[in-house]
Amino acid sequence: MFRVGRLNPQTVGVMSVVVQKYGGSSVADSSRIQAVADRVRDRHASGHNLVVVVSAMGQTTDRLVSLASEITSNPTPREMDMLLTAGERITMALLAMALHDRGIDAVSYTGSQAGILTDSSHGEARITGITAERVKESISEGKVVIVAGFQGVDPDSREITTLGRGGSDTTAVALAASLDAEACEILTDVEGVFSADPRVVPDAQRLEEVSYEDMLVLAGGGASILMPHSVEHARANGVRVHVRSSFTDEPGTWVVADTPGRDVVGIATDSEGGTGVITIVGSGAAQVATRVESALHDAGISSSVSGRGDRFARLEVSVERIDDAVRSAHDELFRSETTP
Ligand code: ASP
Numbered sequence: 030m031f032r033v034g035r036l037n038p039q040t041v042g043v044m045s046v047v048v049q050k051y052g053g054s055s056v057a058d059s060s061r062i063q064a065v066a067d068r069v070r071d072r073h074a075s076g077h078n079l080v081v082v083v084s085a086m087g088q089t090t091d092r093l094v095s096l097a098s099e100i101t102s103n104p105t106p107r108e109m110d111m112l113l114t115a116g117e118r119i120t121m122a123l124l125a126m127a128l129h130d131r132g133i134d135a136v137s138y139t140g141s142q143a144g145i146l147t148d149s150s151h152g153e154a155r156i157t158g159i160t161a162e163r164v165k166e167s168i169s170e171g172k173v174v175i176v177a178g179f180q181g182v183d184p185d186s187r188e189i190t191t192l193g194r195g196g197s198d199t200t201a202v203a204l205a206a207s208l209d210a211e212a213c214e215i216l217t218d219v220e221g222v223f224s225a226d227p228r229v230v231p232d233a234q235r236l237e238e239v240s241y242e243d244m245l246v247l248a249g250g251g252a253s254i255l256m257p258h259s260v261e262h263a264r265a266n267g268v269r270v271h272v273r274s275s276f277t278d279e280p281g282t283w284v285v286a287d288t289p290g291r292d293v294v295g296i297a298t299d300s301e302g303g304t305g306v307i308t309i310v311g312s313g314a315a316q317v318a319t320r321v322e323s324a325l326h327d328a329g330i331s332s333s334v335s336g337r338g339d340r341f342a343r344l345e346v347s348v349e350r351i352d353d354a355v356r357s358a359h360d361e362l363f364r365s366e367t368t369p
């Protein structure tokens with residue numbers, strides 16, 4: 030795993046750096062970009078050096094993918110990356126303009142300009158280092174720096190690369206590591222990480238904190254809040270990640286080093302082939318698997334424990350019953366906290 034050298038604090042002055050990342054839904058249209066500019070302005074005014082990583086607007090990346098498929102069924106990986114990196118460039122320039130209108134000195138950089146160095150794997154490149162020269166220079170000039178997410182450059186071939194779908198999270202965490210940022214805020218359309226998907230389980234609880242390890246297991250189990258690579262970067266470099274809503278000012282979930290939290294932190298769901306997979310996550314997950322299996326049985330849902338590990342237990346159920354199953358499992362594991 031890539032580890033970074035720390036930034037000399039003298040080069041950025043005494044103010045701390047905060048990296049914020051805004052995902053596609055948070056910059057989906059011009060009014061959302063204006064709202065993000067307001068948030069950035071307020072945060073800047075409260076005395077932070079800000080580096081803002083942006084995703085492409087809304088479904089832009091998907092649209093670019095389908096546009097390519099209207100041209101050819103066989104695009105080269107290089108040109109695909111040239112195409113897809115355009116999405117984030119649109120957002121970064123528009124956000125810079127919106128900040129200029131608010132009287133804020135802001136500058137946008139592509140991943141390559143920001144010195145995000147990667148290997149040569151088009152479409153799924155791994156970050157190998159970050160120079161961030163221009164980012165640091167601009168910070169020291171008091172500017173808000175905007176960086177296009179999800180992209181970098183292979184320094185050997187000088188080709189532009191992308192980091193894989195959802196890769197802006199990784200850009201943000203890696204930049205936060207190299208700037209020794211106080212925090213990396215991931216601003217998104219959900220209020221944080223929950224004990225289960227709140228769209229399926231209405232009384233799912235927001236977690237105040239979750240460890241890198243548990244977050245990785247949740248992501249592996251199907252929770253699509255953070256790209257797993259970004260969590261690995263955060264863990265390797267000790268970056269404190271705050272997942273929170275870009276629509277409210279409420280605190281979200283901190284993803285941090287091991288916390289003395291609960292034994293079972295949450296439940297993720299996924300489907301593999303025609304099978305529903307429920308992953309119970311936390312250091313106590315393996316011990317509760319059989320209990321959950323029998324609770325599901327009592328609810329008329331047949332399941333079988335298909336794996337147990339250090340921080341997880343997996344149960345398989347039919348895809349048709351997966352929502353019922355996660356509600357029953359959540360009820361079994363978290364009930365005592367909701368009904369005293
Ligand atoms: N725009 C890219 C995607 O849709 C990267 C990102 O949003 O993180 O996957």
Ligand code: MG
Pocket residue numbers: 052195198254
């Ligand atoms: Mg995302």
